[in-house]
Amino acid sequence: MDETIRRRREVAAGHRKMSIGIYDHALHVIGGGQKYMATMAAALQDRFDITYLVNREVDLARVGAWYGVDLSRCTVRLVPLPFFGKREWIDSSRVEGTMENPFDAVSRASAGYDVFVNANMLEKVRPLSPLSLFVCHFPDLPARAHFAAHEYTLLVTSSRYASVWIQKRWGLSSSMLLYPAVDLPAPELDKKCILLSVARFEPSGSKKQLELIEAFRALRAAFPEDLAGWRLVLAGGSLASNAYLQKVLAAARQVGSVDVRANIALDELRNWYGRASIFWHACGLGETDPHLIEHFGMTTVEAMQNGCAPVVIDGGGQREIVEHGASGFRFRALDELCLHTLRLVRDQGLRESIQAGARKRAERFGPAAFDERVNALFDLLRREYLDVPRGEAGRIDTGVVDP
Numbered sequence: 001m002d003e004t005i006r007r008r009r010e011v012a013a014g015h016r017k018m019s020i021g022i023y024d025h026a027l028h029v030i031g032g033g034q035k036y037m038a039t040m041a042a043a044l045q046d047r048f049d050i051t052y053l054v055n056r057e058v059d060l061a062r063v064g065a066w067y068g069v070d071l072s073r074c075t076v077r078l079v080p081l082p083f084f085g086k087r088e089w090i091d092s093s094r095v096e097g098t099m100e101n102p103f104d105a106v107s108r109a110s111a112g113y114d115v116f117v118n119a120n121m122l123e124k125v126r127p128l129s130p131l132s133l134f135v136c137h138f139p140d141l142p143a144r145a146h147f148a149a150h151e152y153t154l155l156v157t158s159s160r161y162a163s164v165w166i167q168k169r170w171g172l173s174s175s176m177l178l179y180p181a182v183d184l185p186a187p188e189l190d191k192k193c194i195l196l197s198v199a200r201f202e203p204s205g206s207k208k209q210l211e212l213i214e215a216f217r218a219l220r221a222a223f224p225e226d227l228a229g230w231r232l233v234l235a236g237g238s239l240a241s242n243a244y245l246q247k248v249l250a251a252a253r254q255v256g257s258v259d260v261r262a263n264i265a266l267d268e269l270r271n272w273y274g275r276a277s278i279f280w281h282a283c284g285l286g287e288t289d290p291h292l293i294e295h296f297g298m299t300t301v302e303a304m305q306n307g308c309a310p311v312v313i314d315g316g317g318q319r320e321i322v323e324h325g326a327s328g329f330r331f332r333a334l335d336e337l338c339l340h341t342l343r344l345v346r347d348q349g350l351r352e353s354i355q356a357g358a359r360k361r362a363e364r365f366g367p368a369a370f371d372e373r374v375n376a377l378f379d380l381l382r383r384e385y386l387d388v389p390r391g392e393a394g395r396i397d398t399g400v401v402d403p
Helices: 003-012 032-044 060-067 104-110 160-170 209-222 243-255 266-275 298-305 334-346 348-365 367-386
Strands: 019-023 049-054 075-078 115-118 131-136 154-157 194-198 231-236 258-262 278-281 309-313 329-331
Touching (some): 003 367, 032 298, 049 104, 060 266, 194 209, 209 231, 231 266, 243 258, 266 298, 298 309, 298 348, 309 348, 348 367
Parallel strands (some): 194 231, 194 278, 231 258, 278 309
């Protein structure tokens, strides 16, 4: 009997659960994409056998603690990629067409699962499982050497912004729009004079923490009485060795009243959300490259969920989250960021109105809607898996209406 048919019959007879292999090359670093997939894995782990494929050792209990999810029924499988050596960050742009594809090791591992999920947009990983899912937050690189995203059964995007650019850059259509699940309630604390930004300290500086420090400095210099007592808090994950983080720390010391909190525990992050009055997000400021603009912005939703008034970049996925003037403000330049912030600082009534609107808007991106759509998606994959095997899986219609 063909091995594929035998495995499908085992699932159909209830002798085993369907197996899902999730590849995330950046699972060891705190980030929105990693939280997105961890939330999905947590929602599925009781119905499916889930294994994370990683390129370096990862403690799943620690990962779960970062994001406030239980991953105790998931396992980890190490798939070394010698080509990248001991680099903390795997960059697929280093792989050229003239060389052997180093991601073939991951492809071979994918063949051992009923469904293979490419969690973090590595477009050079070819799926060899019967069914496959490519999760794309943004198509960072053009379709070139060893490109394989078009070979997946389904392509899921986390924002309309990503869907548009996948069509433009890769000529592919999204099978399903699946907004992230955001559920990080903070303790009910009195709001303080705190401007909060939560974003990874990218070595490239793409999250713009230095620019936010400059905006805070300019605000305090121009309006010292209004900004008296206000602090800026910058929180986010970071690699162990990060020259950009050192620049941020130096700038914070020079300006004063700026707290930099890298790789903090989840409980501390919740407390900042609970106490902060205003939330800043500037990823994409001054950028023309679409992949450097915030693709969605989970931390913006987390802040809104906890009553922070958001002042965020007017671009990318932030436009899908913040309704200008109702649930927050959007800006295109630092002077606009400062202007909107000053209005919120001076006018408590406006600040409270925007905070209430933000809480209401954040409900759209809650976990209930996410879990419902994730389960519908994997119900579809299970039905497809149990159908008579075809020579080639090809793309399938999800039949799920976008939100």
